[in-house]
Amino acid sequence: MDASENPSSEPVEQPESAELETVAAKTASSAAAEAEAELAPLDLDKLADRADRPDEAARELLRTRLAGLAIPAAGLGRLEELAVWLAGARGTADLRPISRARVVVFAGDHGVASLGVSATAPADATAVTLARLRQIEDGGGAVGVLAALYGATVRVVGVSVGQPSGRIDREDAASRAEIEEAFRAGMAIADAEADSGADVLIPAMVGVGGSTVASALSGVLTGKDAAAVTGRGSGVDDAAWMRKCAAVRDAMRRGRPVLGDQLELLAKIGGRDYAALTGFLLxxxxxxxxxxxxxxxxxxxxMLVQRIAYRSPQWLLAGALSPEPAHKSALDRLSLDPLVDGYAVRQAEGALGLLALPVLKAAAALAAELQTFEEAGIPEPVLRSRV
Incomplete structure (x- = not known):
């Protein structure tokens, strides 16, 4: 991570030892700003055309190898499915261990937090976001503990810290130009991570009010009512939950008319941090x-990326399932099953993805290192069949 200046006109204090990266720093110089202004509008259709299918030949080769492992038939259960998925994503049946898992945390403040939709007091929202970033930068928080435990590294990208998005229940989160700039920045970050050799990416978000924005987007994208996609988030009481439902309901009314335009939907009820995350995923x-x-x-x-590139869910896995109702609704829409379920972990900010990382690591390692009957010199059972 590279240290950089905060783009706010009134700079927000950053962690003293932080390497907190800001999206605006990518266009800080006047020359870069001029180049940005000359960019043509984002063409999502052209971007979608670049999203290919996973390698089916690699998948089939690994399926054949797994069928001959010197273990009971289908002995690895769903781990075999994960290994095959990983082979298709990597484009090879010769799996290697996962060694460069990377968590990328996008941070932003949200204007909707001013409505008291979080357990954090509205006046403390920015300070709390910064405190969380300090903690993550210092290797703390659930994401830091789990990343160290499972051998992952963490990168923090400050998108709109100290510059809250518009209050989405009554005004746009950001301008179209700001959304496109953040979207491009997210794409550039994904390029940098791919170029550095990351073999698994775990995107995450930090910011008070973020789950309210997620609920509004999920409600519009799944067609569900506000109450059906609004959860307790940071652990709010009944009064705050009702305020949150009302904010989600009003934001959804503003978002539905632009459902067919993903960038405009992000401008209406998403924000720059969500735009950066969406560009990163795509x-x-x-x-x-x-x-x-x-x-x-x-x-x-x-889900936004799915609407841009319908093949995209084939490249995605779901980590641990949270109690947030919008989470389950979104996974259903993406046709994804969580790798970890039943623990009701509310803490996200990368923790839910990291909880599933050892499962994926196990699938890769077992597929790569277990021997077939032939390799082990063990006669294959005569009556053995795949079940």
């Missing part, structure tokens, strides 16, 4: 890097 798919989704925020962005 480019990860284009670059053929496997993605392990985190919680309700990343699945909301994944």
């Amino acid at each position: 480019q990860a798919v284009v670059r053929r890097v496997p993605v392990l989704l985190d919680g309700v925020t990343t699945t909301a962005a994944a």
Whole structure:
């Protein structure tokens, strides 16, 4: 991560030792700003054309090898499915261990937090976002603990910290130009991670009010009512939950008319951080890097990517399932089953994706290192069949 300046006109204090990256820093110089202004509008159809299918030949080769492993028939269960998925994503049946898992945390403040939709007091929203970023930068928080435990690294990208998005229940989250700039920045970050050799990407988000935005996007994208996609988020009481439902309902009314235009939907009820995350996910798919989704925020962005490039869910896996109702609705829409279920973990910010990382690592390692009957010199059972 590279240290950079905060783009706010009144700079927000950053962690002293942080390497907090800001999206605006990518266009900080006047020359870069001029180049940005000359860019043609994003053509999502052209971007979608670059999203290919996983390699079916590699999948079939690995299926054949797995069928001959010196273990009971279908002995690895769903781990075999994960290994085959990974082979298709990597384009080879010769699996290697996952060694460069990378968590990328997008951070932003949300104007809707001013309505008291979070357990955090509205006046403290930016300070809390910054405190969380300091904690993550120092290797703390659930994401830091789990990343260290499972051998992942963490990158934090400050998109709109100290510059809250518009209050989405009554005004746009951001301008179209700001959304396109953030979307491109997210794509560039995915390119950088792919170029650095990341073999699994785990996108995440930090920011007070983020689950309210995710609920609004999920409601519009799944066609569900506000109450059906609005959860307790940071652990709000009944009064705050009702305020949150009302904000989601009003935001959904503003978002439905532009459902067919993903960038405009992000401008109406998403925000710059969601635009950066969406661009990141789309480019990860284009670059053929496997993605392990985190919680309700990343699945909301994944649904947007699905509407841009219908093949994109083939490159995605779902981590742990949270109690947020919008999370389950989004996974159903994406036709994804969580790798970890039954623990009701609310903490996201990368933790839900990381909880599933050892399962994916196990699938890759077992498929790569277990011997077939022939390799082990063990006679294959005569009556053995795949079940």
